[in-house]
Amino acid sequence: MNLRPIEVRDAISKEDFLKEYFKPQKPVVIRGFIEDWPAYKKWDLDYMADVACDVQVPLYDDRPVNYKDGFNEPHATMKMADYIDLLKSEPTKYRIFLWNILKEVPALQKDFSYPDFGLRLLKGLPMMFFGGQDSHTFMHYDIDLANIFHFHFQGKKEVILFDQKQNDYLYKVPYSLITREDINFADPDYTKWPALEKAQGYKTNLEHGDVLYMPEGYWHYMRYLTPGFSMSLRAIARNPKNLSRAIYNIFVMRHFDNLMRRLKGQAWIDGKNEKAIKRTHRKLKAS
Numbered sequence: 001m002n003l004r005p006i007e008v009r010d011a012i013s014k015e016d017f018l019k020e021y022f023k024p025q026k027p028v029v030i031r032g033f034i035e036d037w038p039a040y041k042k043w044d045l046d047y048m049a050d051v052a053c054d055v056q057v058p059l060y061d062d063r064p065v066n067y068k069d070g071f072n073e074p075h076a077t078m079k080m081a082d083y084i085d086l087l088k089s090e091p092t093k094y095r096i097f098l099w100n101i102l103k104e105v106p107a108l109q110k111d112f113s114y115p116d117f118g119l120r121l122l123k124g125l126p127m128m129f130f131g132g133q134d135s136h137t138f139m140h141y142d143i144d145l146a147n148i149f150h151f152h153f154q155g156k157k158e159v160i161l162f163d164q165k166q167n168d169y170l171y172k173v174p175y176s177l178i179t180r181e182d183i184n185f186a187d188p189d190y191t192k193w194p195a196l197e198k199a200q201g202y203k204t205n206l207e208h209g210d211v212l213y214m215p216e217g218y219w220h221y222m223r224y225l226t227p228g229f230s231m232s233l234r235a236i237a238r239n240p241k242n243l244s245r246a247i248y249n250i251f252v253m254r255h256f257d258n259l260m261r262r263l264k265g266q267a268w269i270d271g272k273n274e275k276a277i278k279r280t281h282r283k284l285k286a287s
């Protein structure tokens, strides 16, 4: 993999953001942008344990997809206060993924605002992500191929990104939004995954207060170097091609995949995983 560092900018104007990053669909890390949010000073693991104390949170570990799982179905649940205790006491694979904070803890709304990047951010959908030391979120892109603004709090997180032009090299699993789950993107085994050598992407480490802009449909892999959490805000895809793929994913692809899991069971999942390798290696040979 050829991973370039993501550009880092200090507080940037809306005009510059649109011209230099949104229009060319290029990722960027913006530092010092949310220092006027109450969240910037208030939000850490202890605060979250406090405000969401008794809320039951959905947890995911790094087990591979099983045909019995529904789309994004959690592997466990726990009280937020207990989960944060766990995060702080030992490395854990358990992550919170796509947790709608406003639905669960509406009071958190007063700690942040929707920044004006010149894109219309979806107000109802601030999503939170938590992870323990060394846990990772598998390489994926979001079902709606949205523009994502990812705000990081507490700790350090490693991020690897690819655009959709890299799909031929990434061992993408058909009828899903993920690559093969057994690839370690932090340190890939190129004898097993030779196509990855051709992939051109980006890499960065996020720290408290950083905002990462991920353009439409970008693949992202996140590894929590220390326990921490982030919030994502999104704006729907503007590129008509991405928008139509979002509609297809939401209304067709995911239902088809669920149906096939019910009909064919684990053979459906295993078959897709084999196809991911076959297709990628066929393309590699042809190139």
Ligand SMILES: O=C(O)CCC(=O)C(=O)O
Binding pocket: 095, 129, 130, 131, 137, 142, 148, 150, 220, 222, 230, 232
């Ligand atoms: O931070 C994470 O664990 C994953 C973030 C993510 O997938 C997103 O913001 O869409």
Ligand SMILES: [Fe+2]
Binding pocket: 140, 141, 142, 220
């Ligand atoms: Fe995501």
